[in-house]
Amino acid sequence: MSSNLTLTKAVLALVTLYGVYRLGNFLWTKDALNLARKPSPQIRYRQWTKRELSKYTGADKGPILIAVKGKVYDVSLGRGFYGPGCAYNIFAGRDASRLLATQSFDKGMTEAELDAPIDDLQGLTDEDLESLDAYVGLFTVKYQCVGDLVE
Numbered sequence: 001m002s003s004n005l006t007l008t009k010a011v012l013a014l015v016t017l018y019g020v021y022r023l024g025n026f027l028w029t030k031d032a033l034n035l036a037r038k039p040s041p042q043i044r045y046r047q048w049t050k051r052e053l054s055k056y057t058g059a060d061k062g063p064i065l066i067a068v069k070g071k072v073y074d075v076s077l078g079r080g081f082y083g084p085g086c087a088y089n090i091f092a093g094r095d096a097s098r099l100l101a102t103q104s105f106d107k108g109m110t111e112a113e114l115d116a117p118i119d120d121l122q123g124l125t126d127e128d129l130e131s132l133d134a135y136v137g138l139f140t141v142k143y144q145c146v147g148d149l150v151e
Helices: 002-036 076-081 099-102 112-113 125-144
Strands: 046-048 065-068 071-076 143-150
Touching: 002 046, 071 125, 099 125, 125 143
Parallel strands: 046 143
Antiparallel strands: 065 071, 071 143
């Protein structure tokens, strides 16, 4: 009797875990597979300078762009994260590579940052670079790449 009860609990636990996995997988990919791969209606693939990128912070409900490791992504689908007044808006309209790699938040973009060369990411630890690569993977799956960051 006790072994039947244990078996029943184990089966229920596995079914529950599988359901949670499927739900999480659906929530993670629902926009990524259907929306992120579609060309952005507002943004065409091209080369972007930091100054051009800085205009795309989501202000006035406009597009939101973020550069990571030399690629520029339209993260407008993530407006709830990256839009004005949201937790990660600090990354919008800029090369967020070093900030994402080091999990850092600063006071925002400055003129000096706009005029500086693109960050070569020197001085980042292996752990920082691994973290950054995880973000690149996330952005690649979830958002449309709309270009390359150039000087």
